[in-house]
Amino acid sequence: MKESFRQCMAWLHTWTGLIAGWVMFFVFVTGTAGYFQVEIGRWMRPEVPMRVAQVFADKGPLVEVALNRLEQVAPLAASWSITLPHYSIVSRDWQGLSIRWEEMPPAHSKRGASGSEQLDPITGAVITPARPRATAGGFGLYLMHYQLRYLHTDVAIRIVGVCAMLMLLAIVTGVITHKKIFKEFFTLRFGKGARSWLDAHTVIAVLGLPFFLVITYTGLSSSFLDLMPAAVNVSYGAGEPGRQAFLDEYLPRDMHRLAIARPTLPLVPLIQQAELEWGGGRVRMLSIEHLEEERPQVILHRVQGGNVDHDDAPHMRFDASTGERLASSPPDHLTRKTERVLMALHEGRFADTWTRWLYFVSGVLGCGLIGTGLVLWIVKRRRQHLATSNARVWESVGLRLVERLNVGTIAGLPLAIAAYFWANRLLSVELANRASREFDALFAVWLLAFCYAFLRPLHRAWIELLWAVCVAFALLPVINALTTSRHLAGSLAQGDWVMAGVDITLWALALAFGLIALKVQRRLTPGKAAASGSRVSADVERNGA
Numbered sequence: 274m275k276e277s278f279r280q281c282m283a284w285l286h287t288w289t290g291l292i293a294g295w296v297m298f299f300v301f302v303t304g305t306a307g308y309f310q311v312e313i314g315r316w317m318r319p320e321v322p323m324r325v326a327q328v329f330a331d332k333g334p335l336v337e338v339a340l341n342r343l344e345q346v347a348p349l350a351a352s353w354s355i356t357l358p359h360y361s362i363v364s365r366d367w368q369g370l371s372i373r374w375e376e377m378p379p380a381h382s383k384r385g386a387s388g389s390e391q392l393d394p395i396t397g398a399v400i401t402p403a404r405p406r407a408t409a410g411g412f413g414l415y416l417m418h419y420q421l422r423y424l425h426t427d428v429a430i431r432i433v434g435v436c437a438m439l440m441l442l443a444i445v446t447g448v449i450t451h452k453k454i455f456k457e458f459f460t461l462r463f464g465k466g467a468r469s470w471l472d473a474h475t476v477i478a479v480l481g482l483p484f485f486l487v488i489t490y491t492g493l494s495s496s497f498l499d500l501m502p503a504a505v506n507v508s509y510g511a512g513e514p515g516r517q518a519f520l521d522e523y524l525p526r527d528m529h530r531l532a533i534a535r536p537t538l539p540l541v542p543l544i545q546q547a548e549l550e551w552g553g554g555r556v557r558m559l560s561i562e563h564l565e566e567e568r569p570q571v572i573l574h575r576v577q578g579g580n581v582d583h584d585d586a587p588h589m590r591f592d593a594s595t596g597e598r599l600a601s602s603p604p605d606h607l608t609r610k611t612e613r614v615l616m617a618l619h620e621g622r623f624a625d626t627w628t629r630w631l632y633f634v635s636g637v638l639g640c641g642l643i644g645t646g647l648v649l650w651i652v653k654r655r656r657q658h659l660a661t662s663n664a665r666v667w668e669s670v671g672l673r674l675v676e677r678l679n680v681g682t683i684a685g686l687p688l689a690i691a692a693y694f695w696a697n698r699l700l701s702v703e704l705a706n707r708a709s710r711e712f713d714a715l716f717a718v719w720l721l722a723f724c725y726a727f728l729r730p731l732h733r734a735w736i737e738l739l740w741a742v743c744v745a746f747a748l749l750p751v752i753n754a755l756t757t758s759r760h761l762a763g764s765l766a767q768g769d770w771v772m773a774g775v776d777i778t779l780w781a782l783a784l785a786f787g788l789i790a791l792k793v794q795r796r797l798t799p800g801k802a803a804a805s806g807s808r809v810s811a812d813v814e815r816n817g818a
Contacts, residue, residue: 279450286446290646293439295682298643300433302686304418305636306411308621308629311365313411316775317697319757320405323769324367327358327394328554333541338397339372344535347374351385351530352562358394359557359576370394377532407707408697422712427499434493434500441489451475474645477638484635491619494612523609529565536561536571536593543596547573547589561593569593644683651676677726684738685722691745692718698756732797739790747783750776
């Protein structure tokens, strides 16, 4: 009975992994890039200059400059906000002095038009930022990991959600199937065909098991309304009215706002009071608003960081007329707070530089887990296929289809991502719909990679596409140097480690793919393996070609 249960789990692990594998490989590759979406976004907008640190001990002139400008551009507003110079862990960059306002909403509307400006902290002059090229940047890759592309968002979220459920099932059943998974972690054999692929799969699984479980579960939780609507439908009713009733209770009540005016109270003592409690330079932003049935308020927000739930960062509220400290806002509902914490864990919002690199490396391990699993599926079935003299035709066709899909996905997708970066540098800056054209380049190259995988002999497709990925990533810093002034040497001289770090990472990826291509080329020689890294006879390879 026990053996039968493990066999069932092994069957479930195998087929859930295969069905969800190609989609989840795409999700993991684009999602892993999303952990450095800010840095990628800066690299893809080379026109934006590097920001330098600005530290002001006296906040009085800054606040005065900002209030004067707000009175000028938004005298009748529902809210004012002043962002003080600070380092933001969210944007991973220095933030200068800026203002933001929301105008009074028109009749029958909850929100008014909003605006924002960056100000020179000394003169108060409005800073016109450099007009960068249009690009989706790293944020586009992040969005694509759950919205896919060219599909309606609801459809894409459901596809990714179903595949994530299957992957979560594959992870759990994999632990059950490999009862000696932790013991086998210390056994990695090279050059042993199927055994080597299984060892690699096991080692990666053990190394990243906590990450894989957390990232898959938290990703599912972010789309609970789309994937698990039954609870909401039963409690609040089916359809849009029930969904809206749930959201009205789940989200904070949007209270009516009244027009504000410049506080007569000096604001600097309030900032000093907050810094005594939080530490010097820890005030990120102050906002002024007047909610219905409440007194006008000045709200000070602490610099984000050191807290998994960024939206729950400490703040102080003061009466805008008397300076009396008011009670903090009531805490959010536990359900909403839990959702925010889960999303913060999923996206790494709280992470410092080293933790973000840990997320990135774990994401790369996830790509390796899925890739080795897809190859291992082929390795096992190819051996079974060769051992069976009366194998069915549809089984042979199915094996070859999976082989080609593996090549197009595992080797083709990284090539397509490289094409996305190439398009950013080679497309005309004035091109209409330029951001969309970058994505078009990505998917066009990916489609060509699939066609190449189906048209070339299998072992040649693996080798040639992997070398193409290596060359594509290796040349990107060169293309960057030829088309912009933000080349690696210049970035290092300026101390711009974001631009330099992206170039160096691209070369590191090129080196990694070069080593993989060299290893595959040595293994997939005539007479050796041609089935996704497995060893088969030369006759079978010629037939598969």
